[in-house]
Amino acid sequence: MGVNSRSGFRDECGVFGVFDAEDAARLAYLGLYALQHRGQESAGIATLDAAGHLAVEREMGYVADVFDEARLARLPGRTAIGHVRYATAGASLLANAQPIVFATGRGPLALAHNGNLVNAREIRAQLEDAGALFTTSSDSEVILHLVARSKAPTLPGAIADALSDVRGAYSLLILSREGIFAVRDPNGIRPLSLGAREGSPVVASETCAFDLIGAKFERDVEPGEIVRLSEGGVSSHRFAFPHPTPCIFEHVYFARPDSLVFGKSVAAVREAFGARLAREHPAEADVVVPVPDSGMYAALGYSRQSGIPFALGMVRNHYVGRTFIEPKQAIRNFGVKVKLNPVRQVVEGKRVVLVDDSIVRGTTSRKIVRMLREAGAKEIHVRVSSPPTMHSCHYGIDTPTRRELIASSHSVVEIRSFIEADSLGYLSAEGMLEAFGRPQQAACTACFTGIYPVAVEEEEREKESALAP
Numbered sequence: 001m002g003v004n005s006r007s008g009f010r011d012e013c014g015v016f017g018v019f020d021a022e023d024a025a026r027l028a029y030l031g032l033y034a035l036q037h038r039g040q041e042s043a044g045i046a047t048l049d050a051a052g053h054l055a056v057e058r059e060m061g062y063v064a065d066v067f068d069e070a071r072l073a074r075l076p077g078r079t080a081i082g083h084v085r086y087a088t089a090g091a092s093l094l095a096n097a098q099p100i101v102f103a104t105g106r107g108p109l110a111l112a113h114n115g116n117l118v119n120a121r122e123i124r125a126q127l128e129d130a131g132a133l134f135t136t137s138s139d140s141e142v143i144l145h146l147v148a149r150s151k152a153p154t155l156p157g158a159i160a161d162a163l164s165d166v167r168g169a170y171s172l173l174i175l176s177r178e179g180i181f182a183v184r185d186p187n188g189i190r191p192l193s194l195g196a197r198e199g200s201p202v203v204a205s206e207t208c209a210f211d212l213i214g215a216k217f218e219r220d221v222e223p224g225e226i227v228r229l230s231e232g233g234v235s236s237h238r239f240a241f242p243h244p245t246p247c248i249f250e251h252v253y254f255a256r257p258d259s260l261v262f263g264k265s266v267a268a269v270r271e272a273f274g275a276r277l278a279r280e281h282p283a284e285a286d287v288v289v290p291v292p293d294s295g296m297y298a299a300l301g302y303s304r305q306s307g308i309p310f311a312l313g314m315v316r317n318h319y320v321g322r323t324f325i326e327p328k329q330a331i332r333n334f335g336v337k338v339k340l341n342p343v344r345q346v347v348e349g350k351r352v353v354l355v356d357d358s359i360v361r362g363t364t365s366r367k368i369v370r371m372l373r374e375a376g377a378k379e380i381h382v383r384v385s386s387p388p389t390m391h392s393c394h395y396g397i398d399t400p401t402r403r404e405l406i407a408s409s410h411s412v413v414e415i416r417s418f419i420e421a422d423s424l425g426y427l428s429a430e431g432m433l434e435a436f437g438r439p440q441q442a443a444c445t446a447c448f449t450g451i452y453p454v455a456v457e458e459e460e461r462e463k464e465s466a467l468a469p
């Protein structure tokens with residue numbers, strides 16, 4: 001949901017790395033600051049100093065709260081990687097905060113991972129049978145174990161070896177004495193971009209991190225590619241045949257609109273979703289109102305395409321912390337009101353097209369519709385800039401279970417009635433893909449279509465049990 005509701009799809013993780021730069025830890029701090037929307041539970045930075053020692057600082061909380069001058073001073077060296085995390089696999093514990101650091105026969109390694117492995121459980125069980133001791137419950141640790149155990153003579157060889165065993169989504173940074181290795185899985189499900197700042201290579205989940213530190217975007221790490229940032233410059237090799245299926249939800253909701261993700265402007269793609277939505281589901285209305293913030297660009301696209309004026313009919317409070325003191329007496333729609341409030345002057349007496357990026361459980365949408373009605377809106381036509389979300393994500397997005405997703409058990413007509421809208425229209429999967437500029441086989445749309453580009457055993461089991469008499 002546009003309100004970044006804790007009841008909805010939750011952001012995943014963000015990674016950042018910089019090689020051979022003055023004040024590397026501070027650059028990582030700034031990079032993570034720009035990636036905060038990708039994970040708010042923990043933040044961490046690992047640095048490598050001239051003597052080859054790794055230092056790491058990790059803590060639960062926001063980047064700005066975790067790091068202060070004293071903490072940054074404990075991170076010496078010209079090379080750093082960092083991570084912000086929202087727990088997608090493994091419990092939300094400090095032990096699971098990243099970067100994970102490991103002493104191996106190849107020297108110390110630190111790892112930062114965005115994504116989720118679909119076969120981590122099996123690999124972990126095999127490794128534990130063989131005597132491996134795990135220090136976290138996160139899926140990312142299996143990669144380091146596999147690297148440490150590989151018989152390959154070189155570190156890049158060991159990394160490629162390890163990756164041949166894992167399946168799923170991974171945009172990875174591995175910090176070592178041989179430089180930073182930046183890796184994207186063969187499907188390139190999560191983003192990872194390369195840039196440069198004053199001659200130092202940088203790498204980040206999203207390009208908005210480059211903007212903050214004055215770095216220039218150069219290119220994406222390709223699916224199935226390992227890029228090494230080292231004394232020798234930037235070098236690349238393929239470890240697997242690429243089969244790109246990037247996550248379309250990055251463009252629907254997760255990524256920041258000022259980022260380039262998978263080579264496309266997130267803002268422009270969201271606008272294209274909105275324009276296409278206006279063609280598929282026109283409405284007789286007076287005003288197009290976004291659910292801030294993530295409905296903004298789609299609403300702009302809807303307005304431009306339909307000619308219905310765009311207006312900011314809801315305001316979002318950006319300063320809502322993670323906890324607030326609930327009022328003793330029940331106040332109607334309190335939970336949503338803390339974050340969103342309608343602008344009566346904009347919506348009163350109007351037929352409103354309300355544009356949001358998705359409907360997850362439907363409860364937040366219903367509260368928003370009720371709030372707009374209480375503020376005097378005459379009609380409310382809800383338009384959603386993605387198809388109904390019916391399936392769980394297994395590639396690094398924390399989704400509610402299928403049962404909790406309203407669209408997995410309700411028709412569009414039933415959802416309209418549940419959220420109490422006058423009409424409801426979702427962007428079609430074909431429309432979304434067309435606006436994204438990729439065919440079905442070249443994108444992950446699994447949470448909408450159930451077509452999983454990397455086989456997921458759990459999903460198969462669920463399908464089988466659904467078919468069982």
Ligand code: SF4
Nearest residue numbers: 247249393444446447
């Ligand atoms: S299932 Fe949805 S959220 Fe997950 S990777 Fe695919 S498109 Fe993205």
